Amino acid sequence: MIETGTMEQMLRPTADPAWLLATEGYDPLRESSFESRFAISNGFLGVRGGRAATRGARWVVPARTYVAGLFDKSDAQHAIPELIPAADWMKLRILLPGGALIQHPGDVSSHRITLDLQRGALLSECSRLKAPDISLRLRTLRFVSLSDRALGLQLIQLEIEEGEVEVTLEASFEGMNLGLASVQIDQHVGVWRTEHSGKSIAMASGSSLQVDGHDLFGTALGQLKSSWSWKTRAGQVVCFERSVAIVRSDVEAFNPAAAAIEKLGAARQLGWHGVTAAHEAAWASRWLLSDVLVDGDASVQQALRFAIYHLNSAANPGDERVSIGARALTGADYHGHVFWDTEIFLLPFYIFTWPEAARALLMYRFHTLDGARAKATRMGWRGALYAWESALTGAEAAPAQAIGPDRQVIPILCGSQEQHISADVAYAVWQYWQATGDDRFLREAGAEIILETGRFWSSRAKLEADGRRHIRGVIGPDEYHEDIDDNAYTNVMARWNVRRALDIAALLHERWPECWQSLASRLDIGEAELKQWRIVAESIAANPDPKTGLFQEFSGYFELERINLADYAGRSVPMDVVLGRERTQKSQVIKQADVVALLALLPNEFAGETGAENFRYYEPRCDHGSSLSPAMHGLVAARLGQSEKALRYFRKAAAIDLSDTHVAIDGGVHIAALGGNWMLVVLGFAGLSLRDDGIGVDPQLPAAWRSLSFGVQWRGRSLKIRIDQEKNRLEATLESGAPMMLVVGGAPPRELRQGNALQVDLSAELAPA
CATH class of the missing domain: 2.70.98.40 (Glycoside hydrolase, family 65, N-terminal domain)
Structure with missing residues (x-):
């Protein structure tokens, strides 16, 4: 009826x-x-x-x-x-x-x-x-x-x-x-x-x-x-x-x-x-769990709701055999394949608002681990090298060639050279475990992923005459430059991956010795190999210039042609189309956040003012030829206190799918850019970060915003945070779960308990930007 x-x-x-x-x-x-x-x-x-x-x-x-x-x-x-x-x-x-x-x-x-x-x-x-x-x-x-x-x-x-x-x-x-x-x-x-x-x-x-x-x-x-x-x-x-x-x-x-x-x-x-x-x-x-409220900017509010709608629409916590493709289920671009987008740009949203979905997405990587092992073996390395483009089994699904704008056949090297994907997956596994405390996942799946990806990097980084280990012949996030050596993002993430593999081995040995014994036996990991990993972690060529504090994007980058992108303002196509592939490869023009992405993911690698120095150097060299780039730059800008610049990056990223002047979304929405904008607001403007004993918040809101409110899931707890810029006050409410610690700015940790809303005077607690 x-x-x-x-x-x-x-x-x-x-x-x-x-x-x-x-x-x-x-x-x-x-x-x-x-x-x-x-x-x-x-x-x-x-x-x-x-x-x-x-x-x-x-x-x-x-x-x-x-x-x-x-x-x-x-x-x-x-x-x-x-x-x-x-x-x-x-x-x-x-x-x-x-x-x-x-x-x-x-x-x-x-x-x-x-x-x-x-x-x-x-x-x-x-x-x-x-x-x-x-x-x-x-x-x-x-x-x-x-x-x-x-x-x-x-x-x-x-x-x-x-x-x-x-x-x-x-x-x-x-x-x-x-x-x-x-x-x-x-x-x-x-x-x-x-x-x-x-x-x-x-x-x-x-x-x-x-x-x-x-x-x-x-x-x-x-x-x-x-x-x-x-x-x-x-x-x-x-x-x-x-x-x-x-x-x-x-x-x-x-x-x-x-x-x-x-x-x-x-x-x-x-x-x-x-x-x-x-x-x-x-x-x-x-x-109720994922909405973000912005008071003072209606266009940002709508763009955020649009992003969160598609993010909530894209995941299925009930199916561990699938992940989220580059266009989710809204179109067929990239053949529905899964990229690093999922782990780096989408997982933060799910980790903090929908842990069950985050777990399922990471279990997809566990179920495709054998495909990653097979790829590493085929290329002559140990451990697990994840497919740059993944579909069902984890076998490499990237095409070998494509037709360029000039109708010429272009070889595609990403499937063999864009190897940072293994560290990206390990990074997401670690972040999920840190935020959820899901020890069962760690023991049954996550540890094996981190160990096998750490093993890959330990075999991939080769010792040379200078006493350092180099990773040659790769592509970093900046895909304008191929077959490069010692890409900063790749090397630093690889070193981080190896160090986390050592941490996992020690943790399992201490807390779950039977689990460690079983896993180490099955993976054939002995003390001699762990010792080798420690040596590798300390000798990978992955350090900034001691004088300037700058990470060189890759070996020889500083000697490439400097092109002033301001001279090409108003263009409607990426710079590799304007300049041609050959000249672009010989220039400092960057497709998307590379060192800047490293600054977003591992800010502790940048001491003192070196983070701001690296951002200042690399930002004007990026032409944002990828939809992933604006939100990542905005996240870093917000953390550095450059809130108005970050807001411009937010609007640039939002326009990709929402502006009627763009006609490039016929193949589906850019789900990673949508996830990136959530990151920009929550991890950037609100300054949300993970700590061992709780979470941190370091607000840097745009001047016109009156307030920002959002929810967070952390280790079985649910809390709401409201940043009131007009009153210069932060309000935090623990809605469910055991007491936890909250750190605001540079102030000492405060305890959050149910039924006792916490109010913090931001003028007294925020550390200088």
Whole structure:
């Protein structure tokens, strides 16, 4: 039974405009970018934000549905794995005596799409669809459930404004053979499989339709297709709802159809209103733990909500076999592959607001550890070298070549040379353990990752005649410079990785000797190897110039051509396109934060004023040719007290996905840039940091912000922090968990207890910037 009044309420967006993102009309140049921006996802299912109304023959691209982990190759041996789209389960046509009611895109000046960030739902409204003898108003809602990730829901309401004609509503699936082979398609369920990867999915669907509150029985047309026919009249209200349940199978022997049918049956019994209530409750819970409130800058507030919405949409704590690709489940750029983006730019958000999701993402790296070991062995080293681009197994998925802007074939060396990924994964494992105290994860997975990546670096750094160990032939985060030696980011992170591996070995030996004995035996780690690691950690070439305090980005960097990027202000393409690849490689132009990224991740490596000196040197040399770069620069600027500059970097990063002057997001949102902006605000402006006994906060807010509020999870505790700039006061409340310590600025630690809110006078406690 569809309750018309309840559906009327459902089809209205959240009243508070601060939670809404909307667009009106139709712009053919930006339509695919809007589909990325308005995508809905739950970490298992992702649906691009395509229009839901009836489409004509000249607008046939389906609203792509992506299923996490559904990878396949175009051939068994040579191609790289790609994320394969599933069928669009929301196709709808309105058939009139003269043919289909066509909504031509260019004619839809009154069409409005609204992303309701608070409810995790996409709504659309067309004030008038008109054809001979009929005029109607159409409103829709869709979501994929955050409560039960197998489920999706589509609601449509038609209000007949004028016309008495025979009409048929036809609901079907579209794009059922886009890279998948069909195994079974009947009235209510379809099963498809990949050709090479052994994956399959089942999609079960059920629909109902009411006219003026009365059920109308449909006609089964087979192959996930049904129709309903009736005669319209002015004032008539038609309500349509469709549920879908999608199940992925990872083994060829298991047919997921029965599981999908069972999921759908439970959803139909609960009813669409029950499915909706559970979904909205799950989103309310996520926002309670992850929302960030900025008073004094409405544009920053909306950009943050947009970022947090997509971050909450991207993760699935219930599946340890998948991770988050560079575009999450909002598009197919980079083939859905997983990069260092996840560990460096996304994990901080999950660690501090959703530890269960962070754990699952790190378990993906544990499950792909054998692939990392195999890559290291193949390249002649020990330990684990993670794939630069990862999909299912951890085998390297980076393509070997690409076509450049000049249509020339360009070799891609990242898969073999961008090796800092192993230290990045280890860094995320350590940060997660430090923040959560999840000792079980450390013993069962995290320790092995850190030990094996530490072992890799110990074999990778080679002793040379100068008595130092060098790491040659790599690519750092600055991908404009390839096949370089002693990249500062790579070397310092490698040294950090080896030192943490030694710490882990000592910790396990002391606290869990049986665990250490078992793990050391299985990995064949003896005291002689640990001694060698200590030597390696002390001799890697990874130190700043003793006179200037500058880290040289890589050997020979200081001798390269200096190019004043200010002379190229206003360009619309990266500098490697302007200068050409060859000249760019011989210049000091940097693609993205490299030494600056090191300053963000390991600030203790920069003594005294050397952090500010390195930032001052490298910032003007960076052209931000990667979407990852602005937020990382902003984070460092905020920590250095350069809050207004940091705010400009925030706006630059936010514009990548939110500005209508950008059309480069047709392949999906830049999820790492969104995670980076959360980092910029919480780790930068608020100055949140991890300590052994608690957390630290060192606020550096932009001048116009009146206050900043956010929540933090730390070792089983939940706390809220509010920085009131007008009153120059910090308020901290421990909402759950045992007492803990909070350090504000350079002041001594303070104890936080439940029921006793802490207030700190910032004017008295903040250390000089």
